[in-house]
Amino acid sequence: MFSGWVDKLKTWVSGEPGDYDWDEAHAKYLSYLTPGPFHRAVAGGDVELVREMLARGEDPNQLDEERGYFAIQCAMAMLNHRMRPEDADVVRDVFACIELCLDAGALPDGPEMGREERRAGNTPLWPAVEQGRPEFVRLLLSAGADPNAYVEPVSGTTILHHACSFGGNRATYEIVQLLLAAGADHAAENDSRSITRSTPFSYAVRDGYHRLWPLFLQAGAAIPNTWRRTQAFNEEQGRNLVAQRYEYLAAIEAAGGLKAYEKAHAKALAATLAKKFPAHIPEEIFPRVVAFWAHAGFYVSAAAVAALPRAAERDGKGEMNSAVTNPASW
Numbered sequence: 001m002f003s004g005w006v007d008k009l010k011t012w013v014s015g016e017p018g019d020y021d022w023d024e025a026h027a028k029y030l031s032y033l034t035p036g037p038f039h040r041a042v043a044g045g046d047v048e049l050v051r052e053m054l055a056r057g058e059d060p061n062q063l064d065e066e067r068g069y070f071a072i073q074c075a076m077a078m079l080n081h082r083m084r085p086e087d088a089d090v091v092r093d094v095f096a097c098i099e100l101c102l103d104a105g106a107l108p109d110g111p112e113m114g115r116e117e118r119r120a121g122n123t124p125l126w127p128a129v130e131q132g133r134p135e136f137v138r139l140l141l142s143a144g145a146d147p148n149a150y151v152e153p154v155s156g157t158t159i160l161h162h163a164c165s166f167g168g169n170r171a172t173y174e175i176v177q178l179l180l181a182a183g184a185d186h187a188a189e190n191d192s193r194s195i196t197r198s199t200p201f202s203y204a205v206r207d208g209y210h211r212l213w214p215l216f217l218q219a220g221a222a223i224p225n226t227w228r229r230t231q232a233f234n235e236e237q238g239r240n241l242v243a244q245r246y247e248y249l250a251a252i253e254a255a256g257g258l259k260a261y262e263k264a265h266a267k268a269l270a271a272t273l274a275k276k277f278p279a280h281i282p283e284e285i286f287p288r289v290v291a292f293w294a295h296a297g298f299y300v301s302a303a304a305v306a307a308l309p310r311a312a313e314r315d316g317k318g319e320m321n322s323a324v325t326n327p328a329s330w
Contacts, residue, residue: 262297
């Protein structure tokens with residue numbers, strides 16, 4: 001989108017690699033990115049100036065003549081170069097500027113942007129997801145941004161697919177949670193022009209991002225039928241810790257679904273708590289504590305699996321299947 005920007009920065013800022021004046025570099029890039037004063041004020045995080053310009057009747061949906069971008073779009077592009085901890089104040093100010101624009105009537109997906117344009121990843125939601133900024137994702141979605149916008153016109157990859165490509169960290173967890181809550185289609189598949197047809201859940205399973213799996217299960221997504229093959233591949237590659245993550249999906253299937261497993265897990269946790277506290281505490285207290293405190297159903301529990309009706313089933317050797325019941329497997 002902005003190919004060659006690093007080279008431009010190097011020509012603008014003197015000094016050896018690694019010795020750049022980044023404040024000057026950001027100022028130069030801001031000038032390059034935003035030819036219009038309003039766009040520059042929003043992308044630069046000048047809260048008071050943005051407020052003043054909007055009060056004077058500035059249109060928050062206006063497109064700059066050179067590139068056809070609107071202000072929020074420019075701001076998100078600029079934030080791609082504000083990823084350092086010391087940029088936190090600037091990021092906060094840009095957030096405030098975007099919020100002012102939205103309050104003044106800015107369209108979160110951009111002016112006159114139809115479905116085909118949204119296919120090209122032109123909405124501000126895309127860089128917010130890519131940069132791992134849940135607070136911006138929340139702001140844009142609350143303003144009505146399309147959670148099912150495409151980011152790749154050829155493959156049909158949606159923003160939810162895209163989010164599941166960035167790891168299982170806390171930011172990605174929050175972003176996927178926000179997208180699903182806003183109505184992102186967890187069953188969306190890459191279209192027929194793609195080599196393989198995959199759902200966002202398939203992406204998370206393929207890459208072993210196990211913290212995302214319960215979110216899809218809560219949303220009613222079907223477990224991708226590729227998980228056993230992926231588990232076997234990780235075992236072949238000696239990635240045993242990664243392979244063990246897939247036992248969670250085995251437990252969900254053994255239970256007959258997330259709700260049944262969640263119920264068994266909560267019951268097992270309550271029973272464990274009851275053993276550790278005095279007998280005079282009413283038994284009905286423990287399920288309430290579990291409901292408040294624990295993420296029942298979100299991870300593998302040997303006790304929960306043992307409590308399942310199907311846990312009594314034996315394998316061909318007459319023994320419980322250790323891959324599911326052995327606590328060492330978790």
